[in-house]
Amino acid sequence: MTTSPVVRDAKFYLADGDLAICSALSLGDSVTVFRVHKVVMAYHSPVFRSMLGLPPVPGTQEMYDDAPVVRVTDSAEELRALLDALYDPGALHVARWDPDAPLTLTPAMRLARKYDIDAVCKRIVDTLKESWPRSYEEWLCFRAEYAVRSTMCNPLNKEFPDSMPLWAQVPEPGAAVRFAREFDVPDLLPFAYYTLAGIGADDEWERYTRDWSMPMSRPARWGLLGREDLVHVLQGREQLGRSVEMLEHEWLSPARLKDTLEQARSGFREPCDYPEDDSQLVTMLKAVVHRPFPQCPDPLDVLESMYNISKQWPLCSGCTHALKRRIRDQQRKIWDNLHFDFRLYAQ
Numbered sequence: 001m002t003t004s005p006v007v008r009d010a011k012f013y014l015a016d017g018d019l020a021i022c023s024a025l026s027l028g029d030s031v032t033v034f035r036v037h038k039v040v041m042a043y044h045s046p047v048f049r050s051m052l053g054l055p056p057v058p059g060t061q062e063m064y065d066d067a068p069v070v071r072v073t074d075s076a077e078e079l080r081a082l083l084d085a086l087y088d089p090g091a092l093h094v095a096r097w098d099p100d101a102p103l104t105l106t107p108a109m110r111l112a113r114k115y116d117i118d119a120v121c122k123r124i125v126d127t128l129k130e131s132w133p134r135s136y137e138e139w140l141c142f143r144a145e146y147a148v149r150s151t152m153c154n155p156l157n158k159e160f161p162d163s164m165p166l167w168a169q170v171p172e173p174g175a176a177v178r179f180a181r182e183f184d185v186p187d188l189l190p191f192a193y194y195t196l197a198g199i200g201a202d203d204e205w206e207r208y209t210r211d212w213s214m215p216m217s218r219p220a221r222w223g224l225l226g227r228e229d230l231v232h233v234l235q236g237r238e239q240l241g242r243s244v245e246m247l248e249h250e251w252l253s254p255a256r257l258k259d260t261l262e263q264a265r266s267g268f269r270e271p272c273d274y275p276e277d278d279s280q281l282v283t284m285l286k287a288v289v290h291r292p293f294p295q296c297p298d299p300l301d302v303l304e305s306m307y308n309i310s311k312q313w314p315l316c317s318g319c320t321h322a323l324k325r326r327i328r329d330q331q332r333k334i335w336d337n338l339h340f341d342f343r344l345y346a347q
């Protein structure tokens, strides 16, 4: 059937298959042939359905091992990923937050798109959406789990000595952006860009995979981003930097904090139980607002760190409640503005 060497796929050369799908030439100049079932391909894919529904022109149907041949331009790797998705119900499963998930799922996604296999496309996109919060509420849940994982793999905390480094167990934003771009899934972009804005340009994924000595910082596959993505990240990073400056101005100066508190409490009728000591509160807030890398601003996290010590605030319950609500309002506003910060509104 061809002059190139033919390799029968080890997994998908099915004895009772009635269709031979031939891959594009590999780098080694061979063709991989998959022997599968017409009915399965036609059931899942409208493209295969119409292709297989055409009556063969007599005398022109190429055959291989008694099965009619369909030649495609897809690689053997992509075909295998697609057939896995169609024949094996568990094949599309990836571990939650797997940093490789977008890359692992790309070959199947590419062909599912090409052959209009909507169920596979949807399953893959839904899987990735689970790793990238798309609302403020989802972010709060994400942040809580992230904090637990981060504590578990902190080398100072000796309770979990065998824990993987943090970066190996949380989603990686470079591959997610690449996937979102290739397959037009804009929902993944705001928080993937936000995450990239918090990662240093030197923190390249490859370097971390060679050297596991940095368990707590986080790398990105910067090389997968296009020029346009880098511009989005830089624009957003500047905007987030301004947000952090505004937060510090509001929360870390005693005079401004007093104003904030008065504003937040306006409308409250009950008097304070005990006198407020603003300077003590400011000292406590300053202690949790770490900014080791001012070029990688994370305003949502700045606010979350302050919120997390609210039990220790030297304030009455009314004031505490008012300030906690103010933090949540500010976080939601920051979240709602991510589209603008990263110039995603036109998409």
Ligand SMILES: [Zn+2]
Pocket: 271, 272, 273, 274, 276, 315, 316, 317, 318, 319, 320
């Ligand atoms: Zn009070």
